[in-house]
Amino acid sequence: MDIPKLDHTFRTMLQDLRFGTWVWAIHTATVVLWLINYYFEYSFLRGDGLAPTRPGLLNVIALSILNVGVLYYLWTRIKSSSIDYAARIKMVAVSSKLGDIYSTTRPLLLALEELFDKTLFAFASVCISSLVGALGYTVLLFGTLMEISNLTDILARYGGMASTIDAFWIKRLIFYGVNSILLWIFVTWSGLGSQRFYRMHEYRAQDYETEILLPRIREFAEELETEENVQALS
């Protein structure tokens, strides 16, 4: 009996996940910096009646927590499946007979199908939630650009605070700009992940049995299905 080589599959899945995790880690770090910055700005400007608004603060935090949770879930699932696979290989090394028996008890195929289903669901969730975030940051970015284009009037009114107001909007321009890019990268990454696992899911939904099974097993299965259909109709 042969064992499919899956080391590369697991390694690539973990590398993919590492990329997404880095993108999200940078995003989270910028959010933390922005929150610190917001605290100082609020303390400084409140006295002048210019306290800054908090655009979607709770949404930003909820999105971060949600995606960190899903990424962590994905990481643990893939990692544990990778360990599971390595343990199977080791089991075969200890005794091929044991590996054979264990495989019939807990088939690798079923373990992988479960993993891929959960991965598809996690990627799709991350993609949808991040899409909302990416759109939000993009709207904020364009809003900031419009505010900056209208700064002349404001600077004329608050002449003594020109440098503070400039810095206020430039920081937002950078924050929204960087996070728009990061979020769209993240959406693309998770979207491609979803698409890849959905393609595999489509393959699974096909009648693979007629494609792969040996004639003897196929005849058994077809006969059982035929009887089942006949009984269902009657």
Next chain:
Amino acid sequence: MSKVGQLFSEGSSEHCSGDMTKRSWVEKMRIVLQAVTYDEGEQDKALRLWELSKKYPDASVDQLKKLIEESPVMPRRNVDDSLGTRVFSRDELKASTMSGSEFKRLNSIFQEMGVWIEDKKEQAIVLTPENVQLAKGLLDEIATAENLRIIKMAEKLGHSRFSRTPLEQKKPSESTSSTIKTSGGL
């Protein structure tokens, strides 16, 4: 059913209750075949090995072998091979995972194909050594097909280094460059 619909369903036409009914017939056949080809001693070692490899993930192969010898035996089911035949009750094979009508269909097909014999007087399923060999052969064929499916799934993910489709290049029983040769299927 649409492709989107398939994503949210089991993709099965079955509508009976129970876990078993959610599986394809090939999976049901595999589970029953596994039950009748059961090797208590080896199965127990396999399960102990699995538990130990989880507990000591960095243990070497030799260390694991030693740990298995030292760990307590956990017998799951006794199979008496002393008479050269294996006898199972219908309920034992059906267990709680298959409906009565499903098992009736499976029983009928397996008898017809010579996988086992039914002793109607004793209400038992009997397997001679030849029957057991046939069942093991079928189990191997299913495992080979499952391995090929795993390779195809890896290819679909684009996470595969396989340069060819196994089914196009070889018959299931032959070895492939995309697999590790052993005597045990995973």
